[in-house]
Amino acid sequence: MNALFHVLDSATRTGHFVLVLLAIYLIVLVGRLLARVTGQPRVVGEVAAGLVVGPVVVGIGGHRLLDDLLPTDIFAAVRQLAHIGLVLFIMGAVREMRTGGGWATRRTVGWVTFGALVPPLAAGVGLAGWVLWNGDAALRGDASTASFILMIGVSLSITAIPVLARILSDRSLTYTRAGRLSMASAAVIDGIGWLLLSLAISLAAGNTSGCLDRGKSLLIGLAGALVLMRALRTRVASLLVGRVPWVAAVALAVVGLTASWLLQRWGLSEVIGALLVGAALPADEARAPWGQVIGRITRVGTVLVPIFFVVTGVMVFAKQLGAMPWTATVLATVLGICAKLFGSYLGCRLGGESRLVGLQIGVLMNTRGLTELVVLQAGFTAGILTPEMFLALVIMALVATATTGPLYTLLDRRFRTSEDVAMDRSVAVRA
Numbered sequence: 001m002n003a004l005f006h007v008l009d010s011a012t013r014t015g016h017f018v019l020v021l022l023a024i025y026l027i028v029l030v031g032r033l034l035a036r037v038t039g040q041p042r043v044v045g046e047v048a049a050g051l052v053v054g055p056v057v058v059g060i061g062g063h064r065l066l067d068d069l070l071p072t073d074i075f076a077a078v079r080q081l082a083h084i085g086l087v088l089f090i091m092g093a094v095r096e097m098r099t100g101g102g103w104a105t106r107r108t109v110g111w112v113t114f115g116a117l118v119p120p121l122a123a124g125v126g127l128a129g130w131v132l133w134n135g136d137a138a139l140r141g142d143a144s145t146a147s148f149i150l151m152i153g154v155s156l157s158i159t160a161i162p163v164l165a166r167i168l169s170d171r172s173l174t175y176t177r178a179g180r181l182s183m184a185s186a187a188v189i190d191g192i193g194w195l196l197l198s199l200a201i202s203l204a205a206g207n208t209s210g211c212l213d214r215g216k217s218l219l220i221g222l223a224g225a226l227v228l229m230r231a232l233r234t235r236v237a238s239l240l241v242g243r244v245p246w247v248a249a250v251a252l253a254v255v256g257l258t259a260s261w262l263l264q265r266w267g268l269s270e271v272i273g274a275l276l277v278g279a280a281l282p283a284d285e286a287r288a289p290w291g292q293v294i295g296r297i298t299r300v301g302t303v304l305v306p307i308f309f310v311v312t313g314v315m316v317f318a319k320q321l322g323a324m325p326w327t328a329t330v331l332a333t334v335l336g337i338c339a340k341l342f343g344s345y346l347g348c349r350l351g352g353e354s355r356l357v358g359l360q361i362g363v364l365m366n367t368r369g370l371t372e373l374v375v376l377q378a379g380f381t382a383g384i385l386t387p388e389m390f391l392a393l394v395i396m397a398l399v400a401t402a403t404t405g406p407l408y409t410l411l412d413r414r415f416r417t418s419e420d421v422a423m424d425r426s427v428a429v430r431a
Contacts (some may be wrong), residue, residue: 016074028306041405043166046306050313082311085304087260087274092298093165094278096174108351113185115347116365117157123339124153139328141386147203151384154196155393156336159186160369161271178360187275194268201382217266225276232282241289249296312370329392336396340366356415363407368397
């Protein structure tokens with residue numbers, strides 16, 4: 001938050017900051033228009049527009065022009081505002097998914113998580129094995145074998161909660177069984193994925209203590225969420241929400257942002273903090289005032305979260321990458337998509353879900369989005385991924401995310417009956 005306040009203290013910097021925000025929202029509008037034309041979810045258009053802007057600016061005036069348009073302090077302030085929007089949006093999305101009926105059992109969530117995590121991890125190990133067997137130094141790099149294998153496995157197993165939540169919201173799938181199951185499983189996978197990523201980076205650095213520290217941080221976060229859950233169900237909290245809802249909304253936003261900041265500082269994703277706080281919020285219908293408070297938080301997050309997608313996308317291709325590794329790109333894309341799709345489907349069927357729900361979740365769990373890009377950047381910065389391998393996995397993430405919307409639409413047209421549609425609508429109305 002310091003960078004944001006610092007920028008706003010200066011009139012010149014404030015004007016530059018406002019112009020950058022206006023440019024970002026213009027990019028958002030262009031991205032959404034392109035998404036509508038191509039039949040993609042709006043969030044995919046926002047990410048794609050951001051991905052294109054970086055290389056275009058660098059191509060016109062080099063990195064110096066990009067640095068002039070987005071100097072370090074302005075970029076830091078915009079990123080902080082973007083992360084505020086992301087945290088508030090995720091808090092509201094998680095709380096909304098816990099309202100109403102039709103929730104799944106732990107057994108079902110466990111099977112879906114198993115199917116969406118283990119087969120992709122195995123596929124990643126297979127891809128890493130192919131790279132090691134092939135012996136291409138441009139793909140292999142100098143990282144230790146264990147850290148490289150683990151990094152590729154994590155890369156193929158990630159599901160992006162921010163993009164998934166936006167797709168569910170935009171398509172009115174928040175209260176459907178497929179939407180709730182996919183978000184619950186993605187939350188578990190995200191936590192496991194960050195721990196495995198920490199282990200991969202620790203192995204590359206020759207020190208495994210970092211992974212243990214992040215595991216302790218996750219346990220502290222879970223304990224804090226339980227304490228918050230009890231505190232929000234006290235009489236004092238209910239009175240505060242009923243009498244001064246705006247104060248309650250600001251207080252909850254501060255709690256969510258603080259939790260996310262702490263977990264990010266401790267080496268985890270800020271998304272995990274938002275998930276934990278959102279899961280701690282009262283969600284039953286008997287606590288209706290909470291819905292109004294969370295609604296205010298969610299509206300602010302919905303306005304700000306597109307900044308996150310655009311800004312993160314701008315920086316992905318802004319740096320020079322290696323040559324296109326076609327074989328590795330095709331293998332990563334095919335293995336990544338198929339492992340997620342069929343693994344999630346298998347997990348759903350083992351958990352007692354219908355064939356349609358299994359296919360829906362398989363498609364939704366293939367949403368890699370910006371979480372995948374952040375994970376890949378962490379592996380790239382740590383020296384585990386070479387520029388060529390990084391590029392192959394980035395393209396896999398983009399292709400997998402871009403196929404989510406069209407494949408889900410195809411499933412709706414091909415398999416859903418009028419009874420399915422009526423059931424989902426009734427669940428949404430009750431919620």
